[in-house]
Amino acid sequence: MAKYLLLKHYRGAPAAVNDVPMDQWTPEQISAHVQYMNDFAARLEKTGEFVDGQALAPEGTWVRYDGEGRPPVTDGPFAETKDLIAGWMVIDVDSYERAVELAGELSAAPGAGGKPIHEWLELRPFLGVRPTITE
Amino acid sequence: MPPEVNEALLRSLTPSVLAVLVRRGADFAAAEDAVQDALVEAVRVWPADPPRDAKGWLVTVAWRKFLDASRADTARRRREDLVDEEPAPGPAPAVDDTLQLYFLCAHPSLTPSSAVALTLRAVGGLTTRQIAQAYLVPEATMAQRISRAKRTVSGVRFDRPGDVATVLRVLYLVFNEGYSGDVDLAAEAIRLTRQLAVAIDHPEVAGLLALMLLHHARRAARTAPDGSLVPLAEQDRGRWDTESIAEGVEILQAALARDRLGEFQAQAAIAALHADAPTAQETDWVQIVEWYDELERLTDSPVVRLNRAVAVGEADGPRAGMAALAALDQALPRHTAVAAYLHERDGDLTTAAQLYTEAAQKAPNLAERDHLTRQAARLNARGSR
Numbered sequence: 381m382a383k384y385l386l387l388k389h390y391r392g393a394p395a396a397v398n399d400v401p402m403d404q405w406t407p408e409q410i411s412a413h414v415q416y417m418n419d420f421a422a423r424l425e426k427t428g429e430f431v432d433g434q435a436l437a438p439e440g441t442w443v444r445y446d447g448e449g450r451p452p453v454t455d456g457p458f459a460e461t462k463d464l465i466a467g468w469m470v471i472d473v474d475s476y477e478r479a480v481e482l483a484g485e486l487s488a489a490p491g492a493g494g495k496p497i498h499e500w501l502e503l504r505p506f507l508g509v510r511p512t513i514t515e
Numbered sequence: 516m517p518p519e520v521n522e523a524l525l526r527s528l529t530p531s532v533l534a535v536l537v538r539r540g541a542d543f544a545a546a547e548d549a550v551q552d553a554l555v556e557a558v559r560v561w562p563a564d565p566p567r568d569a570k571g572w573l574v575t576v577a578w579r580k581f582l583d584a585s586r587a588d589t590a591r592r593r594r595e596d597l598v599d600e601e602p603a604p605g606p607a608p609a610v611d612d613t614l615q616l617y618f619l620c621a622h623p624s625l626t627p628s629s630a631v632a633l634t635l636r637a638v639g640g641l642t643t644r645q646i647a648q649a650y651l652v653p654e655a656t657m658a659q660r661i662s663r664a665k666r667t668v669s670g671v672r673f674d675r676p677g678d679v680a681t682v683l684r685v686l687y688l689v690f691n692e693g694y695s696g697d698v699d700l701a702a703e704a705i706r707l708t709r710q711l712a713v714a715i716d717h718p719e720v721a722g723l724l725a726l727m728l729l730h731h732a733r734r735a736a737r738t739a740p741d742g743s744l745v746p747l748a749e750q751d752r753g754r755w756d757t758e759s760i761a762e763g764v765e766i767l768q769a770a771l772a773r774d775r776l777g778e779f780q781a782q783a784a785i786a787a788l789h790a791d792a793p794t795a796q797e798t799d800w801v802q803i804v805e806w807y808d809e810l811e812r813l814t815d816s817p818v819v820r821l822n823r824a825v826a827v828g829e830a831d832g833p834r835a836g837m838a839a840l841a842a843l844d845q846a847l848p849r850h851t852a853v854a855a856y857l858h859e860r861d862g863d864l865t866t867a868a869q870l871y872t873e874a875a876q877k878a879p880n881l882a883e884r885d886h887l888t889r890q891a892a893r894l895n896a897r898g899s900r
């Protein structure tokens with residue numbers, strides 16, 4: 381078993397095939413999209429492969445330590461940030477091939493015109509637990 | 516305070532109680548649920564009212580739970596079918612019931628993760644929550660994985676022997692997961708393999724048990740107090756569990772004497788040679804290489820060839836190790852880490868440092884990544900001095 385993170389980007393991913401901003405879709409198309417995402421997560425729960433899924437607000441703050449006794453410095457959000465994460469799903473699957481298959485399904489979520497978005501999703505393996513027998 | 520329920524006893528009875536229900540005609544999935552319910556009730560009731568016959572108590576309660584569930588479920592029809600189908604007491608089963616459960620839970624129609632989960636629950640008696648915690652997934656996900664696995668094997672006949680090799684692979688997977696959370700999966704894998712060794716006399720079952728004991732014996736020495744990895748050569752051998760080693764070696768010797776070598780016996784033999792050496796320098800690498808040759812013949816595995824290259828490096832010098840490594844696919848996991856180690860042994864510290872850095876980037880887990888990064892840092896610091 382191996383865990384993978386499926387990352388969805390607001391910005392920073394290559395352009396999708398059906399690349400129309402969501403506010404240009406019809407309300408029905410938005411509903412269909414949301415339904416597809418929910419169904420996908422529910423299906424993964426049933427197959428015993430779902431771990432977690434979360435969406436993130438697009439705007440965030442940068443924070444850093446500023447020395448002993450001082451409050452942390454905050455900055456941003458920066459409009460020019462190239463890479464912006466929209467959300468993620470964590471899956472626990474038997475193989476890399478299965479992870480790719482699932483990412484492909486998620487990328488087929490319907491968008492404008494009710495057609496699949498063909499959105500690029502980033503697939504990242506978790507650093508696993510150290511196996512007992514390595515030598 | 517009421518006495519604690521002997522959880523080890525309770526869990527060791529799980530497979531035989533489950534087998535009784537299945538023999539009585541309960542379908543596997545429903546029987547398994549009923550046994551889990553009975554275990555929960557035992558934990559609640561036993562402290563105040565311990566049974567004289569623990570197994571008899573569990574069978575009675577589990578059977579009652581099963582009947583209750585059947586009534587609630589499909590009411591009369593199910594019970595009537597059951598009465599109709601109740602088999603006449605036939606000849607004694609040819610295969611041990613507990614053994615049958617192992618076969619069923621490791622059935623080839625299951626994916627590895629499903630087989631692992633089902634084995635831990637139906638044979639190991641762990642709760643879904645414990646299994647979910649051990650594998651770091653939500654309980655709902657693990658519950659679905661287990662119920663799907665039960666559906667998958669629901670049509671499998673219970674009275675035919677399966678393949679021991681598939682069972683051993685599942686137990687090996689459980690052992691190798693190490694441990695996280697409440698449940699010590701390595702200890703659980705040892706317990707289940709021990710139980711299997713009682714149910715079936717097979718040299719590879721003994722081989723796997725020996726392998727687990729020999730590796731488990733080194734566990735305390737394998738991790739530093741800060742959680743970092745301690746390589747075999749640097750481990751404090753005084754912290755190895757000599758009792759566990761002695762048992763592993765004894766089991767292995769008895770298995771090897773039967774002259775039916777298999778991959779687990781060969782792996783255990785390598786582990787035993789490491790355990791035998793009073794210091795890392797006294798390790799019998801020549802014999803270890805010979806065992807890797809056997810293992811390669813048995814498994815034809817590229818991972819075995821990679822480990823063999825390390826052993827060759829120790830037995831015949833780093834150049835010989837590098838020559839063995841050169842024949843292997845560079846994409847193999849840990850190939851770069853082995854190359855780094857052999858270059859360091861050969862005195863080429865600059866290349867070794869670069870390779871350690873590269874290996875750290877490819878490491879499959881955090882402990883190995885940190886370890887490899889530290890190796891690179893150690894060599895880089897030496898160069899700048």
